[in-house]
Amino acid sequence: MVRERKLIFIIVLLLISIGGGFCSMNLSGKEGLSLSEIYYNGNWSTTSDANLTFNLDYNTAGVKSYFQYDLSISEKEYEDNLSKAYIKFRLPFGENYITFNAGKTNLSWGGGFAFNAGNPYFNKYLTILSAYIPLSLNFDNGHLIYFESFVTPPLLKSETFTGGGRMIFEFGKVLVDSFEIGGVLGETGDFTFYGGLNGNLYFDYGLYTNFSLFSFEDVEFSGYVLKYFGKFNFMAEGNYENDLISLILTGGYQIGEKLGLSCEVFLAKVGSYTALGLSYPIIQGLNAKVKLMRDTLNNYTVVFNLEHSFSQ
Amino acid sequence: MKKKIFTIIITLVVSFSIFASLSVDEIVDKYEANQKFESLVTEAKIEITDRLGVSIQNVLVSKNKVGDTLIEITSGPDRGQKVLRRDESIYLYYPDADQVIRLQGTALKDSFMGSDFSYEDLSGDDTIRGSYDIELKEELDSSYVLSLTAKTRQIAYQKEELIIDKKTFVCTKAILMGTNGRALRSMESSDIKEINGYYFAMKTVMTDLLKKEGNTVFELEEVEVNPFLSPSLFTKENLSW
Numbered sequence: 001m002v003r004e005r006k007l008i009f010i011i012v013l014l015l016i017s018i019g020g021g022f023c024s025m026n027l028s029g030k031e032g033l034s035l036s037e038i039y040y041n042g043n044w045s046t047t048s049d050a051n052l053t054f055n056l057d058y059n060t061a062g063v064k065s066y067f068q069y070d071l072s073i074s075e076k077e078y079e080d081n082l083s084k085a086y087i088k089f090r091l092p093f094g095e096n097y098i099t100f101n102a103g104k105t106n107l108s109w110g111g112g113f114a115f116n117a118g119n120p121y122f123n124k125y126l127t128i129l130s131a132y133i134p135l136s137l138n139f140d141n142g143h144l145i146y147f148e149s150f151v152t153p154p155l156l157k158s159e160t161f162t163g164g165g166r167m168i169f170e171f172g173k174v175l176v177d178s179f180e181i182g183g184v185l186g187e188t189g190d191f192t193f194y195g196g197l198n199g200n201l202y203f204d205y206g207l208y209t210n211f212s213l214f215s216f217e218d219v220e221f222s223g224y225v226l227k228y229f230g231k232f233n234f235m236a237e238g239n240y241e242n243d244l245i246s247l248i249l250t251g252g253y254q255i256g257e258k259l260g261l262s263c264e265v266f267l268a269k270v271g272s273y274t275a276l277g278l279s280y281p282i283i284q285g286l287n288a289k290v291k292l293m294r295d296t297l298n299n300y301t302v303v304f305n306l307e308h309s310f311s312q
Numbered sequence: 313m314k315k316k317i318f319t320i321i322i323t324l325v326v327s328f329s330i331f332a333s334l335s336v337d338e339i340v341d342k343y344e345a346n347q348k349f350e351s352l353v354t355e356a357k358i359e360i361t362d363r364l365g366v367s368i369q370n371v372l373v374s375k376n377k378v379g380d381t382l383i384e385i386t387s388g389p390d391r392g393q394k395v396l397r398r399d400e401s402i403y404l405y406y407p408d409a410d411q412v413i414r415l416q417g418t419a420l421k422d423s424f425m426g427s428d429f430s431y432e433d434l435s436g437d438d439t440i441r442g443s444y445d446i447e448l449k450e451e452l453d454s455s456y457v458l459s460l461t462a463k464t465r466q467i468a469y470q471k472e473e474l475i476i477d478k479k480t481f482v483c484t485k486a487i488l489m490g491t492n493g494r495a496l497r498s499m500e501s502s503d504i505k506e507i508n509g510y511y512f513a514m515k516t517v518m519t520d521l522l523k524k525e526g527n528t529v530f531e532l533e534e535v536e537v538n539p540f541l542s543p544s545l546f547t548k549e550n551l552s553w
Binding site: 026028053055057059064066068088090095096097099105106108111132134137144146170172174177178198200204226228230257258281282283284285309310311 | 362366388549
Protein backbone atom coordinates (compact mmCIF):
# COMPACT_ATOMS: atom_id res chain seq x y z
CA MET A 1 0.00 0.00 0.00
CA VAL A 2 2.81 2.42 0.95
CA ARG A 3 4.63 1.49 -2.24
CA GLU A 4 1.52 2.18 -4.28
CA ARG A 5 1.00 5.60 -2.66
CA LYS A 6 4.64 6.46 -3.31
CA LEU A 7 4.28 5.53 -6.96
CA ILE A 8 1.13 7.64 -7.28
CA PHE A 9 2.91 10.58 -5.65
CA ILE A 10 5.85 10.28 -8.06
CA ILE A 11 3.57 10.05 -11.09
CA VAL A 12 1.54 13.07 -9.99
CA LEU A 13 4.72 15.10 -9.45
CA LEU A 14 5.97 14.07 -12.86
CA LEU A 15 2.70 15.02 -14.49
CA ILE A 16 2.73 18.42 -12.83
CA SER A 17 6.35 19.06 -13.76
CA ILE A 18 5.74 18.16 -17.40
CA GLY A 19 2.65 20.27 -17.50
CA GLY A 20 4.54 23.25 -16.13
CA GLY A 21 2.21 23.35 -13.14
CA PHE A 22 -1.52 23.17 -12.63
CA CYS A 23 -2.09 26.45 -14.43
CA SER A 24 -1.32 24.88 -17.80
CA MET A 25 -3.23 21.65 -17.16
CA ASN A 26 -6.89 21.18 -17.92
CA LEU A 27 -9.33 20.10 -15.25
CA SER A 28 -12.55 18.25 -15.95
CA GLY A 29 -14.72 15.70 -14.22
CA LYS A 30 -18.08 14.29 -13.29
CA GLU A 31 -20.16 14.03 -10.12
CA GLY A 32 -22.97 11.54 -9.82
CA LEU A 33 -25.67 10.71 -7.27
CA SER A 34 -27.74 7.50 -7.41
CA LEU A 35 -30.68 6.25 -5.44
CA SER A 36 -31.83 2.66 -5.96
CA GLU A 37 -35.12 1.10 -4.86
CA ILE A 38 -34.80 -2.68 -4.93
CA TYR A 39 -37.66 -5.16 -4.72
CA TYR A 40 -36.16 -8.54 -3.78
CA ASN A 41 -37.98 -11.61 -2.41
CA GLY A 42 -41.10 -9.59 -1.64
CA ASN A 43 -39.32 -6.76 0.22
CA TRP A 44 -38.36 -3.24 -0.83
CA SER A 45 -34.99 -1.79 0.20
CA THR A 46 -33.15 1.43 -0.61
CA THR A 47 -29.50 2.07 -1.35
CA SER A 48 -27.69 5.19 -2.40
CA ASP A 49 -24.22 6.09 -3.58
CA ALA A 50 -22.22 9.01 -4.88
CA ASN A 51 -19.23 9.12 -7.16
CA LEU A 52 -16.76 11.72 -8.29
CA THR A 53 -14.23 11.64 -11.12
CA PHE A 54 -11.45 14.19 -11.56
CA ASN A 55 -9.39 14.42 -14.72
CA LEU A 56 -6.26 16.50 -15.17
CA ASP A 57 -4.60 16.49 -18.54
CA TYR A 58 -1.88 18.22 -20.44
CA ASN A 59 -1.43 17.90 -24.17
CA THR A 60 1.16 19.19 -26.62
CA ALA A 61 2.26 17.93 -30.04
CA GLY A 62 4.93 15.70 -28.48
CA VAL A 63 3.83 15.01 -24.91
CA LYS A 64 0.52 14.03 -23.39
CA SER A 65 -0.18 13.38 -19.75
CA TYR A 66 -3.45 12.26 -18.19
CA PHE A 67 -4.49 11.79 -14.60
CA GLN A 68 -7.86 10.43 -13.46
CA TYR A 69 -8.96 9.92 -9.88
CA ASP A 70 -12.23 8.17 -9.00
CA LEU A 71 -14.01 8.39 -5.68
CA SER A 72 -17.05 6.30 -4.80
CA ILE A 73 -19.07 6.49 -1.60
CA SER A 74 -21.94 4.17 -0.72
CA GLU A 75 -23.75 3.53 2.56
CA LYS A 76 -21.38 0.68 3.40
CA GLU A 77 -18.07 1.50 1.79
CA TYR A 78 -15.74 4.16 0.56
CA GLU A 79 -13.48 3.52 -2.39
CA ASP A 80 -10.93 5.68 -4.12
CA ASN A 81 -8.88 4.74 -7.12
CA LEU A 82 -6.25 6.33 -9.29
CA SER A 83 -7.52 4.81 -12.50
CA LYS A 84 -5.26 6.66 -14.93
CA ALA A 85 -1.88 8.31 -14.53
CA TYR A 86 0.13 8.08 -17.69
CA ILE A 87 2.51 9.99 -19.90
CA LYS A 88 2.82 9.56 -23.64
CA PHE A 89 5.69 10.74 -25.80
CA ARG A 90 5.87 10.64 -29.55
CA LEU A 91 8.78 11.02 -31.89
CA PRO A 92 8.60 11.77 -35.61
CA PHE A 93 9.07 8.68 -37.78
CA GLY A 94 8.83 9.53 -41.46
CA GLU A 95 5.44 11.16 -41.90
CA ASN A 96 4.16 9.43 -38.77
CA TYR A 97 5.13 9.01 -35.14
CA ILE A 98 6.39 6.33 -32.82
CA THR A 99 4.43 6.68 -29.60
CA PHE A 100 5.62 5.57 -26.16
CA ASN A 101 3.31 5.24 -23.20
CA ALA A 102 4.26 4.82 -19.54
CA GLY A 103 1.95 4.70 -16.56
CA LYS A 104 -1.39 3.39 -15.42
CA THR A 105 -4.09 3.19 -18.05
CA ASN A 106 -6.32 0.74 -19.88
CA LEU A 107 -5.22 -1.27 -22.87
CA SER A 108 -7.40 -0.11 -25.74
CA TRP A 109 -7.57 -3.24 -27.89
CA GLY A 110 -10.53 -4.69 -29.72
CA GLY A 111 -13.95 -3.14 -29.37
CA GLY A 112 -17.29 -3.52 -27.64
CA PHE A 113 -19.21 -1.99 -24.78
CA ALA A 114 -20.26 -4.90 -22.55
CA PHE A 115 -18.00 -7.63 -23.95
CA ASN A 116 -14.65 -7.52 -25.67
CA ALA A 117 -12.84 -10.79 -26.29
CA GLY A 118 -10.24 -8.80 -28.22
CA ASN A 119 -8.91 -7.24 -25.05
CA PRO A 120 -7.45 -9.53 -22.36
CA TYR A 121 -7.72 -6.67 -19.86
CA PHE A 122 -11.13 -5.26 -20.87
CA ASN A 123 -12.29 -2.58 -18.40
CA LYS A 124 -9.15 -3.00 -16.27
CA TYR A 125 -6.43 -0.47 -15.51
CA LEU A 126 -2.79 -1.60 -15.56
CA THR A 127 0.65 -0.11 -15.23
CA ILE A 128 1.91 -0.35 -18.77
CA LEU A 129 5.02 0.43 -20.78
CA SER A 130 4.09 0.36 -24.43
CA ALA A 131 5.21 1.44 -27.87
CA TYR A 132 3.07 2.06 -30.95
CA ILE A 133 5.10 1.82 -34.13
CA PRO A 134 3.98 2.47 -37.73
CA LEU A 135 5.34 -0.25 -39.99
CA SER A 136 3.88 0.44 -43.41
CA LEU A 137 1.88 3.46 -44.39
CA ASN A 138 0.24 4.03 -47.74
CA PHE A 139 -2.17 6.85 -47.12
CA ASP A 140 -3.29 7.17 -50.73
CA ASN A 141 -4.69 3.64 -50.71
CA GLY A 142 -5.77 3.80 -47.09
CA HIS A 143 -3.43 0.91 -46.18
CA LEU A 144 -1.81 1.40 -42.79
CA ILE A 145 -0.03 -1.17 -40.65
CA TYR A 146 0.95 -0.60 -37.03
CA PHE A 147 2.62 -2.67 -34.39
CA GLU A 148 1.90 -2.17 -30.70
CA SER A 149 3.77 -3.93 -27.92
CA PHE A 150 3.35 -3.65 -24.17
CA VAL A 151 4.68 -5.00 -20.91
CA THR A 152 3.16 -4.66 -17.46
CA PRO A 153 6.06 -4.45 -15.03
CA PRO A 154 4.82 -5.59 -11.59
CA LEU A 155 5.28 -2.23 -9.88
CA LEU A 156 2.17 -2.64 -7.77
CA LYS A 157 1.48 -5.51 -5.44
CA SER A 158 -1.64 -6.51 -7.31
CA GLU A 159 0.10 -6.72 -10.68
CA THR A 160 2.14 -9.43 -12.34
CA PHE A 161 4.49 -9.36 -15.29
CA THR A 162 2.84 -9.88 -18.65
CA GLY A 163 3.60 -8.70 -22.14
CA GLY A 164 2.19 -8.82 -25.61
CA GLY A 165 1.72 -7.22 -28.94
CA ARG A 166 -0.62 -6.79 -31.86
CA MET A 167 -0.44 -5.92 -35.52
CA ILE A 168 -3.12 -3.58 -36.83
CA PHE A 169 -3.96 -3.60 -40.54
CA GLU A 170 -6.15 -0.67 -41.57
CA PHE A 171 -7.66 -1.11 -45.02
CA GLY A 172 -9.92 1.93 -44.99
CA LYS A 173 -12.61 -0.04 -46.86
CA VAL A 174 -16.27 -0.10 -45.95
CA LEU A 175 -16.62 -3.88 -45.72
CA VAL A 176 -13.39 -4.42 -43.77
CA ASP A 177 -12.11 -1.31 -42.05
CA SER A 178 -9.37 -2.99 -40.02
CA PHE A 179 -8.01 -6.35 -38.96
CA GLU A 180 -5.94 -7.06 -35.86
CA ILE A 181 -3.91 -10.04 -34.76
CA GLY A 182 -1.75 -10.49 -31.69
CA GLY A 183 -1.24 -12.19 -28.38
CA VAL A 184 -0.37 -11.92 -24.72
CA LEU A 185 2.28 -13.85 -22.83
CA GLY A 186 1.25 -14.49 -19.25
CA GLU A 187 3.48 -14.86 -16.18
CA THR A 188 3.26 -18.63 -16.24
CA GLY A 189 4.36 -18.78 -19.87
CA ASP A 190 0.92 -19.37 -21.34
CA PHE A 191 0.27 -17.54 -24.60
CA THR A 192 -3.15 -16.20 -25.49
CA PHE A 193 -3.82 -15.52 -29.16
CA TYR A 194 -6.15 -12.71 -30.14
CA GLY A 195 -7.78 -11.56 -33.37
CA GLY A 196 -10.23 -8.84 -34.36
CA LEU A 197 -12.12 -7.61 -37.40
CA ASN A 198 -14.08 -4.34 -37.90
CA GLY A 199 -16.14 -3.10 -40.77
CA ASN A 200 -19.59 -2.38 -42.11
CA LEU A 201 -22.07 -4.77 -43.65
CA TYR A 202 -25.21 -2.58 -43.48
CA PHE A 203 -24.51 -2.57 -39.71
CA ASP A 204 -21.17 -1.45 -38.28
CA TYR A 205 -19.70 -4.62 -36.87
CA GLY A 206 -16.80 -5.89 -34.74
CA LEU A 207 -15.77 -9.53 -34.23
CA TYR A 208 -13.14 -10.58 -31.69
CA THR A 209 -11.67 -13.76 -30.28
CA ASN A 210 -9.00 -14.94 -27.89
CA PHE A 211 -7.85 -18.44 -27.04
CA SER A 212 -4.92 -20.12 -25.37
CA LEU A 213 -2.53 -21.72 -27.82
CA PHE A 214 -2.04 -24.63 -25.42
CA SER A 215 -5.66 -25.23 -24.56
CA PHE A 216 -8.32 -24.57 -27.18
CA GLU A 217 -10.96 -25.04 -24.50
CA ASP A 218 -10.26 -21.54 -23.19
CA VAL A 219 -11.77 -19.89 -26.21
CA GLU A 220 -13.77 -16.67 -26.09
CA PHE A 221 -15.68 -14.92 -28.88
CA SER A 222 -17.43 -11.59 -28.79
CA GLY A 223 -19.05 -9.41 -31.40
CA TYR A 224 -21.34 -6.49 -31.90
CA VAL A 225 -23.46 -4.89 -34.58
CA LEU A 226 -24.46 -1.25 -34.38
CA LYS A 227 -26.64 1.00 -36.50
CA TYR A 228 -27.89 4.55 -36.24
CA PHE A 229 -31.22 5.31 -37.92
CA GLY A 230 -31.43 9.02 -37.18
CA LYS A 231 -33.26 9.29 -33.85
CA PHE A 232 -33.21 5.53 -33.32
CA ASN A 233 -30.12 3.48 -32.65
CA PHE A 234 -29.74 -0.24 -32.21
CA MET A 235 -26.95 -2.43 -30.92
CA ALA A 236 -26.59 -6.16 -30.31
CA GLU A 237 -23.61 -7.63 -28.46
CA GLY A 238 -22.85 -11.27 -27.88
CA ASN A 239 -20.21 -13.25 -26.03
CA TYR A 240 -19.22 -16.90 -25.84
CA GLU A 241 -16.98 -18.08 -22.99
CA ASN A 242 -16.78 -21.32 -20.94
CA ASP A 243 -19.65 -22.86 -22.92
CA LEU A 244 -21.86 -19.92 -21.94
CA ILE A 245 -23.50 -17.55 -24.39
CA SER A 246 -24.56 -14.06 -23.30
CA LEU A 247 -26.46 -11.56 -25.40
CA ILE A 248 -27.34 -7.91 -24.89
CA LEU A 249 -29.76 -6.04 -27.14
CA THR A 250 -29.98 -2.29 -26.67
CA GLY A 251 -32.05 0.31 -28.42
CA GLY A 252 -32.28 4.05 -27.96
CA TYR A 253 -34.82 6.55 -29.23
CA GLN A 254 -34.87 10.31 -28.89
CA ILE A 255 -38.31 11.67 -28.08
CA GLY A 256 -38.55 15.33 -29.00
CA GLU A 257 -35.40 17.36 -28.63
CA LYS A 258 -34.00 16.15 -25.34
CA LEU A 259 -35.81 13.18 -23.82
CA GLY A 260 -34.05 9.89 -24.45
CA LEU A 261 -35.69 6.47 -24.14
CA SER A 262 -33.59 3.32 -23.89
CA CYS A 263 -34.39 -0.36 -23.76
CA GLU A 264 -32.01 -3.17 -22.81
CA VAL A 265 -32.48 -6.92 -22.83
CA PHE A 266 -29.80 -9.16 -21.32
CA LEU A 267 -30.06 -12.89 -22.00
CA ALA A 268 -27.76 -15.46 -20.37
CA LYS A 269 -27.98 -18.89 -18.79
CA VAL A 270 -26.98 -17.50 -15.40
CA GLY A 271 -29.79 -14.94 -15.39
CA SER A 272 -31.56 -12.47 -17.64
CA TYR A 273 -33.13 -9.06 -17.24
CA THR A 274 -34.93 -6.36 -19.15
CA ALA A 275 -34.53 -2.66 -18.49
CA LEU A 276 -36.24 0.55 -19.58
CA GLY A 277 -34.61 3.91 -19.10
CA LEU A 278 -35.34 7.60 -19.54
CA SER A 279 -32.76 10.38 -19.64
CA TYR A 280 -33.25 14.14 -19.67
CA PRO A 281 -30.76 17.05 -19.51
CA ILE A 282 -32.15 19.40 -16.85
CA ILE A 283 -29.64 22.18 -17.51
CA GLN A 284 -26.35 22.34 -19.39
CA GLY A 285 -24.08 19.61 -17.99
CA LEU A 286 -26.69 18.15 -15.60
CA ASN A 287 -28.46 14.97 -16.68
CA ALA A 288 -31.22 13.05 -14.91
CA LYS A 289 -31.80 9.34 -15.56
CA VAL A 290 -34.36 6.80 -14.41
CA LYS A 291 -33.93 3.10 -15.07
CA LEU A 292 -36.36 0.27 -14.30
CA MET A 293 -35.00 -3.28 -14.34
CA ARG A 294 -36.82 -6.57 -14.00
CA ASP A 295 -35.06 -9.93 -13.80
CA THR A 296 -36.41 -13.42 -14.53
CA LEU A 297 -37.15 -14.02 -10.81
CA ASN A 298 -39.54 -11.04 -10.82
CA ASN A 299 -37.22 -8.83 -8.80
CA TYR A 300 -37.34 -5.13 -9.64
CA THR A 301 -34.79 -2.36 -9.34
CA VAL A 302 -35.51 1.32 -9.94
CA VAL A 303 -32.43 3.56 -10.19
CA PHE A 304 -32.63 7.37 -10.06
CA ASN A 305 -29.43 9.06 -11.15
CA LEU A 306 -28.19 12.65 -11.42
CA GLU A 307 -24.91 13.33 -13.17
CA HIS A 308 -23.09 16.62 -13.59
CA SER A 309 -20.01 17.12 -15.75
CA PHE A 310 -17.64 20.05 -15.63
CA SER A 311 -14.63 21.32 -17.55
CA GLN A 312 -12.22 24.23 -17.05
CA MET B 313 -15.62 55.07 -90.38
CA LYS B 314 -14.32 51.50 -90.30
CA LYS B 315 -12.30 52.36 -87.24
CA LYS B 316 -15.42 53.70 -85.49
CA ILE B 317 -17.45 50.57 -86.26
CA PHE B 318 -14.59 48.38 -85.06
CA THR B 319 -14.36 50.37 -81.80
CA ILE B 320 -18.14 50.08 -81.26
CA ILE B 321 -18.05 46.31 -81.86
CA ILE B 322 -15.12 45.84 -79.48
CA THR B 323 -16.86 47.96 -76.84
CA LEU B 324 -20.06 45.94 -77.25
CA VAL B 325 -18.22 42.62 -77.00
CA VAL B 326 -16.30 43.70 -73.89
CA SER B 327 -19.47 45.12 -72.27
CA PHE B 328 -21.37 41.96 -73.07
CA SER B 329 -18.67 39.75 -71.60
CA ILE B 330 -18.61 41.82 -68.42
CA PHE B 331 -22.35 41.95 -67.84
CA ALA B 332 -23.36 38.61 -69.31
CA SER B 333 -24.72 36.06 -66.91
CA LEU B 334 -22.45 33.22 -65.98
CA SER B 335 -23.46 29.69 -66.83
CA VAL B 336 -24.13 27.16 -64.08
CA ASP B 337 -20.78 25.52 -64.78
CA GLU B 338 -18.96 28.82 -64.46
CA ILE B 339 -20.70 29.66 -61.19
CA VAL B 340 -19.91 26.23 -59.78
CA ASP B 341 -16.31 26.50 -61.01
CA LYS B 342 -15.84 29.77 -59.16
CA TYR B 343 -17.68 28.51 -56.07
CA GLU B 344 -15.53 25.37 -55.92
CA ALA B 345 -12.31 27.22 -56.73
CA ASN B 346 -12.88 29.22 -53.55
CA GLN B 347 -13.03 25.94 -51.58
CA LYS B 348 -10.17 24.04 -53.15
CA PHE B 349 -7.31 23.98 -50.68
CA GLU B 350 -4.30 21.74 -50.34
CA SER B 351 -5.09 21.93 -46.63
CA LEU B 352 -6.95 24.15 -44.20
CA VAL B 353 -6.76 24.65 -40.44
CA THR B 354 -9.35 26.73 -38.64
CA GLU B 355 -9.97 27.60 -35.02
CA ALA B 356 -13.59 28.34 -34.30
CA LYS B 357 -16.06 29.06 -31.54
CA ILE B 358 -19.31 27.12 -31.55
CA GLU B 359 -22.16 28.71 -29.62
CA ILE B 360 -25.13 26.39 -29.19
CA THR B 361 -28.40 27.94 -28.07
CA ASP B 362 -31.27 25.66 -27.10
CA ARG B 363 -34.01 25.41 -24.51
CA LEU B 364 -31.43 24.73 -21.79
CA GLY B 365 -29.47 27.91 -22.46
CA VAL B 366 -26.21 28.65 -24.23
CA SER B 367 -23.10 26.50 -24.28
CA ILE B 368 -19.81 27.45 -25.91
CA GLN B 369 -17.17 25.11 -27.25
CA ASN B 370 -13.98 25.81 -29.16
CA VAL B 371 -12.82 23.54 -31.93
CA LEU B 372 -9.75 23.07 -34.06
CA VAL B 373 -10.63 21.79 -37.54
CA SER B 374 -7.96 20.37 -39.87
CA LYS B 375 -8.86 19.36 -43.39
CA ASN B 376 -6.84 18.02 -46.33
CA LYS B 377 -7.53 18.33 -50.04
CA VAL B 378 -9.52 15.08 -50.32
CA GLY B 379 -11.83 16.10 -47.48
CA ASP B 380 -10.39 14.03 -44.62
CA THR B 381 -11.26 16.09 -41.55
CA LEU B 382 -10.13 16.06 -37.94
CA ILE B 383 -12.20 18.04 -35.43
CA GLU B 384 -10.73 18.47 -31.96
CA ILE B 385 -12.81 20.03 -29.20
CA THR B 386 -10.36 22.26 -27.38
CA SER B 387 -12.61 23.77 -24.71
CA GLY B 388 -16.11 23.43 -23.33
CA PRO B 389 -18.14 20.55 -21.88
CA ASP B 390 -16.91 17.98 -24.44
CA ARG B 391 -13.26 19.05 -24.37
CA GLY B 392 -10.87 16.29 -25.41
CA GLN B 393 -13.31 14.56 -27.73
CA LYS B 394 -12.21 14.18 -31.33
CA VAL B 395 -13.97 13.37 -34.55
CA LEU B 396 -12.23 11.99 -37.61
CA ARG B 397 -13.99 11.87 -40.99
CA ARG B 398 -12.43 9.65 -43.64
CA ASP B 399 -14.49 8.97 -46.78
CA GLU B 400 -17.95 7.98 -45.52
CA SER B 401 -16.73 6.83 -42.10
CA ILE B 402 -16.73 8.78 -38.87
CA TYR B 403 -14.51 7.84 -35.94
CA LEU B 404 -15.34 9.27 -32.53
CA TYR B 405 -12.76 9.34 -29.75
CA TYR B 406 -13.86 9.56 -26.12
CA PRO B 407 -10.94 10.40 -23.79
CA ASP B 408 -12.64 8.99 -20.66
CA ALA B 409 -12.96 5.54 -22.18
CA ASP B 410 -9.86 5.87 -24.37
CA GLN B 411 -11.99 4.30 -27.06
CA VAL B 412 -12.53 4.96 -30.74
CA ILE B 413 -16.01 4.23 -32.11
CA ARG B 414 -16.57 3.94 -35.83
CA LEU B 415 -19.85 5.00 -37.43
CA GLN B 416 -20.78 4.53 -41.03
CA GLY B 417 -23.20 6.20 -43.41
CA THR B 418 -26.33 7.47 -41.73
CA ALA B 419 -24.45 8.89 -38.74
CA LEU B 420 -23.20 11.65 -41.04
CA LYS B 421 -26.63 13.26 -40.72
CA ASP B 422 -26.54 13.18 -36.92
CA SER B 423 -25.99 16.25 -34.80
CA PHE B 424 -22.40 17.22 -34.05
CA MET B 425 -22.04 17.43 -30.23
CA GLY B 426 -25.65 18.54 -29.75
CA SER B 427 -25.31 21.47 -32.15
CA ASP B 428 -27.47 22.31 -35.17
CA PHE B 429 -24.62 21.19 -37.44
CA SER B 430 -24.38 17.61 -38.62
CA TYR B 431 -21.08 15.77 -39.03
CA GLU B 432 -21.61 16.14 -42.78
CA ASP B 433 -21.84 19.94 -42.47
CA LEU B 434 -18.50 20.27 -40.71
CA SER B 435 -16.44 17.64 -42.47
CA GLY B 436 -15.71 16.07 -45.81
CA ASP B 437 -15.29 17.45 -49.28
CA ASP B 438 -17.14 20.75 -49.76
CA THR B 439 -17.33 20.53 -53.53
CA ILE B 440 -20.78 19.90 -55.01
CA ARG B 441 -20.34 18.98 -58.65
CA GLY B 442 -19.53 15.32 -58.05
CA SER B 443 -22.51 14.71 -55.78
CA TYR B 444 -25.31 16.85 -57.21
CA ASP B 445 -27.10 17.75 -60.43
CA ILE B 446 -27.08 21.53 -60.39
CA GLU B 447 -29.45 24.07 -61.92
CA LEU B 448 -29.45 27.85 -61.87
CA LYS B 449 -32.83 28.57 -60.33
CA GLU B 450 -32.68 32.34 -60.27
CA GLU B 451 -30.30 35.22 -60.73
CA LEU B 452 -30.70 38.10 -58.28
CA ASP B 453 -28.94 41.48 -58.24
CA SER B 454 -26.11 40.35 -56.05
CA SER B 455 -26.38 36.58 -56.00
CA TYR B 456 -27.17 33.37 -57.83
CA VAL B 457 -29.67 30.83 -56.54
CA LEU B 458 -28.62 27.26 -57.28
CA SER B 459 -30.86 24.25 -56.96
CA LEU B 460 -29.08 20.96 -56.20
CA THR B 461 -30.43 17.42 -56.49
CA ALA B 462 -28.35 14.52 -55.16
CA LYS B 463 -27.10 12.01 -57.72
CA THR B 464 -27.34 9.09 -55.28
CA ARG B 465 -29.38 8.25 -52.19
CA GLN B 466 -26.21 8.03 -50.10
CA ILE B 467 -25.81 11.81 -50.05
CA ALA B 468 -26.78 13.24 -46.64
CA TYR B 469 -28.96 16.04 -48.10
CA GLN B 470 -30.96 14.96 -51.13
CA LYS B 471 -31.80 18.52 -52.18
CA GLU B 472 -30.18 21.86 -51.48
CA GLU B 473 -30.81 25.46 -52.40
CA LEU B 474 -27.74 27.65 -52.29
CA ILE B 475 -27.48 31.41 -52.58
CA ILE B 476 -24.04 32.29 -53.94
CA ASP B 477 -22.68 35.81 -53.62
CA LYS B 478 -21.81 37.20 -57.07
CA LYS B 479 -18.70 39.01 -55.89
CA THR B 480 -17.03 36.46 -53.64
CA PHE B 481 -18.71 33.21 -54.73
CA VAL B 482 -19.28 32.32 -51.08
CA CYS B 483 -22.53 30.58 -50.16
CA THR B 484 -24.37 33.13 -48.02
CA LYS B 485 -27.52 31.13 -47.46
CA ALA B 486 -28.47 27.48 -47.85
CA ILE B 487 -31.58 25.41 -47.34
CA LEU B 488 -30.71 21.75 -46.84
CA MET B 489 -33.47 19.27 -47.61
CA GLY B 490 -34.34 15.59 -47.24
CA THR B 491 -35.60 13.15 -49.86
CA ASN B 492 -39.14 14.53 -49.96
CA GLY B 493 -37.95 18.11 -50.25
CA ARG B 494 -38.65 18.87 -46.62
CA ALA B 495 -36.26 21.52 -45.28
CA LEU B 496 -34.04 20.02 -42.56
CA ARG B 497 -31.56 22.79 -41.86
CA SER B 498 -31.02 26.37 -42.90
CA MET B 499 -27.67 28.12 -42.92
CA GLU B 500 -26.79 31.80 -43.15
CA SER B 501 -23.26 33.09 -43.51
CA SER B 502 -21.96 36.63 -43.06
CA ASP B 503 -18.87 38.72 -42.33
CA ILE B 504 -17.01 37.61 -45.47
CA LYS B 505 -13.25 38.19 -45.38
CA GLU B 506 -10.48 37.55 -47.86
CA ILE B 507 -7.59 35.48 -46.52
CA ASN B 508 -4.70 34.43 -48.77
CA GLY B 509 -6.82 34.93 -51.88
CA TYR B 510 -9.78 32.90 -50.58
CA TYR B 511 -13.05 34.28 -49.27
CA PHE B 512 -14.34 32.97 -45.92
CA ALA B 513 -17.63 33.60 -44.16
CA MET B 514 -16.36 34.27 -40.66
CA LYS B 515 -19.80 33.77 -39.10
CA THR B 516 -22.27 31.02 -39.94
CA VAL B 517 -25.61 30.47 -38.24
CA MET B 518 -27.11 27.01 -38.64
CA THR B 519 -30.68 26.24 -37.63
CA ASP B 520 -32.03 22.73 -37.34
CA LEU B 521 -35.56 23.28 -38.66
CA LEU B 522 -36.84 20.08 -37.04
CA LYS B 523 -36.16 21.59 -33.61
CA LYS B 524 -38.61 23.96 -31.99
CA GLU B 525 -36.08 26.61 -31.03
CA GLY B 526 -32.43 27.52 -30.91
CA ASN B 527 -29.55 27.64 -33.35
CA THR B 528 -25.79 27.26 -33.53
CA VAL B 529 -23.35 30.03 -34.37
CA PHE B 530 -20.02 28.95 -35.85
CA GLU B 531 -17.47 31.76 -35.76
CA LEU B 532 -14.05 31.44 -37.33
CA GLU B 533 -11.35 32.92 -35.13
CA GLU B 534 -8.21 31.82 -36.95
CA VAL B 535 -7.80 30.58 -40.52
CA GLU B 536 -4.63 29.09 -41.98
CA VAL B 537 -4.70 28.27 -45.67
CA ASN B 538 -2.50 25.50 -47.10
CA PRO B 539 -0.35 24.74 -44.04
CA PHE B 540 1.63 21.49 -44.03
CA LEU B 541 -0.50 18.74 -42.50
CA SER B 542 1.08 15.35 -41.96
CA PRO B 543 -1.02 12.49 -43.39
CA SER B 544 -0.70 10.86 -39.96
CA LEU B 545 -3.00 13.56 -38.58
CA PHE B 546 -5.94 11.75 -40.19
CA THR B 547 -5.28 8.32 -38.67
CA LYS B 548 -7.04 6.49 -35.85
CA GLU B 549 -3.72 6.37 -34.00
CA ASN B 550 -3.66 10.16 -33.87
CA LEU B 551 -7.25 10.26 -32.57
CA SER B 552 -6.22 8.71 -29.27
CA TRP B 553 -3.33 11.15 -28.84
